[in-house]
Amino acid sequence: MSTLIPTIKSDNKKLNDPKFNVLPSLPSWFDDILGKGLGTEFMSNFNTGMTLPAVNVIDGDHEFAIEVAVPGLKKSDFDINIDNRVLSIGVESKTESNEKTENYTRREFGYSTFKRTFTIPESVNTEAISADYNDGILKIHLPKREEAKKKPAKKIKIS
Structure with missing residues (x-):
């Protein structure tokens, strides 16, 4: 805070x-x-209403990956956009429950939201970005352009 x-x-x-x-x-x-x-x-x-979730940014040989720890959500809660090389990940979640018995009525509701933004490097192929959500982890795959991929080490012989 x-x-x-x-x-x-x-x-x-x-x-x-x-x-x-x-x-x-x-x-x-x-x-x-x-x-x-x-x-x-x-x-x-x-x-x-919600803390900013933990984020891992991974720089792999062929892609960048962003992992966001957000358990308890549905795929439909996420709003992921890219605009002018800025990736935004937003969540809006609403919950409501009603419980009625003959002696009491209980109604609980909640609302939580967050938004994270990341600047995407020029080396990312923005047309091939994808995302998946499994076991409470949102993973966004940002594939690198062919010219930006890490090349294997090459041994140079002396002549």
Whole structure:
């Protein structure tokens, strides 16, 4: 969670003197208490509904691959686009459940979203990009152009 720190712009020397600033500002005090008391798991979900998922970027001989850890979603939850060499991966997920018995009614709903963007290098063949989703891992395959593929090592003989 990023913290915005308010600043006071003034030429008054008392405002800049450390002996007059012994108390923390209310926003920083609040962030300190919440951050230490509740842990980062709660704070990361507090504002966004979903944390940014872990991402692996793999530079292979024939392709780049982006692996995104996003368990519990359906293929239809993903929105993957490429526009002007920028790859964007977005997710929008809505859940709702209703439970009724003779003594109570319970209704739960949730909404989560995130969006990650990556600049695609010129060496990628954008027409051949593909994706698959298995066991909670979204994998996007970014094949390299033929001229960008890693060539095998060649031994040069001395004549």
